[in-house]
Amino acid sequence: MKGSLYTLVYAAALGTACALVLTFAASFTRPYREANAAAKKARNILVALGVDGAEKMKSKEVIETLEQSVTEKELGGLAAYVYSDQDGKVLGTAIRFSGPGLWGPVKGFLALEPDMKTIKGITFYEQEETPGLGGEIASNRWRSQFPGKSIVGADGEIGLVIGPGDDAPNRVDGISGATMTCDKVQAMLNDAVKGIAKGATNDG
Amino acid sequence: MADNQQMMCGSCGSSGLCGGKGLVTLKEGAWTNNPLAIQVLGICSALAVTNRLANSLVMGAALIFVCVGSNLIVSLLRKYTPHRIRMVAEVAIIATFVILFDQFLKAFYVEMSDQLGPYVGLIITNCIVMGRAEAFALQNPPMLSIVDGLANGLGYAVALAIIGFFRELLGTGEILGHEVLKEAWYTPNQLMILAPGAFFALGMVIAAFNAVKGPEAEEKK
DSSP, X not given: OHHHHHHHHHHHHHHHHHHHHHHHHHHHHHHHHHHHHHHHHHHHHHHHTTOTTTTTOOHHHHHHHHHHHEEEEEETTEEEEEEEOTTOOEEEEEEEEEEEOSSSEEEEEEXXXXXXXXXXXXXXXXXXXXXXXXXXXXXXHHHTTSTTOXXXXXXXXXXXXXXXXXXXXXEEOOOTTOHHHHHHHHHHHHHHHHHHHHHHHHHO | OHHHHHHHHHHHHHHOGGGTOHHHHHHIIIIITOTTTTSOOSHHHHHHSTTSHHHHHHHHHHHHHHHHHHHHHHHHTTTTSOGGGHHHHHHHHHHHHHHHHHXXXXXXXXXXXXXXXXXXXXXXXXHHHHHXXXXXXXXXXXXXXXXXXXXXXXXXXXXXXXXXXXXXXXXXXXXXXXXXXXXXXXXXXXXXXXXXHHHHHHHHHHHHHHHHHTHHHHHHO
């Protein structure tokens, strides 16, 4: 019995000591981790908007560029980031979208040209899809299909199609072995795209 | 694990490892009983993160840190740890060091942390770390345990660096991101940065280590 008590006390003491060390480390690194997360988000906005060299900028530069040339506003219930040059000419708008993926939340930015119909770029800054399959949504190769595509179909219907089909201005290829992820990404993009369309008509 | 235990006992008797000889411990961990190339432990992470030399180096550093830290604490507590829960205690200590390193990467080297993904966290389950705690730190004084952790961490790190060097060189024509083999005459061999390339590279390293060690190692068995 005595041995059991000692074991219990030992386990409790060791567990507490480990927890204390980790708590201290977590609170010490929190400001750094939060700054990193902000920089990551800023970088994704800039990459989606096609800002030159955004992929390789330092964290500080990314935040500065974002503050200088991007203004935040609301568009059809979505957070929108408007990118303009020094004279105030709008060069593009990035819209934040999110939704459930196959394994966890998927979040990203969809950037449109000033006409608000043509896609400028897309990034995913948070996703937990299957690496090598659904996770490929974040790859350059898959994302590079988007620029130049339209969020309006040939028949005037608003929305994107991800998956097989005839060539259409609003269709991109899916990923083999990741049909579920593609369907979910398509659904969340279409939600966002409809919000954009709504917001655009309200504005005009 | 069973294999590991056997080898330890064999070396205890003959080479005087338990007599407190640091140099022997160092050589044992890093070279003659290299955890990756001779014992073939911890190959999951070795296959996964070695597509770039930089990744391999950071992973090696992580393992050295965790191995040294956990060996020290396990050794310091070895006389007070109840035998029944010693493995639970070892895992708790190892996990603490791994999470510390992970937090450090996430705070100061976030890009590296993103590239290594879950593999830093998975060091908790790396058989090398637990193997050293169980087979060495539990029976040896703190200083010698540090040497042992350092030796095994180094052994793993060096083997990883060799694999990472060749995979990045042949797979991308670069070393640490700098172009070495000019694209004009070298076509990067994609296979080397994919999973099969990892197996080939690891196999070569294991073969090379064993070839250099030669018949002497064979006889011992």
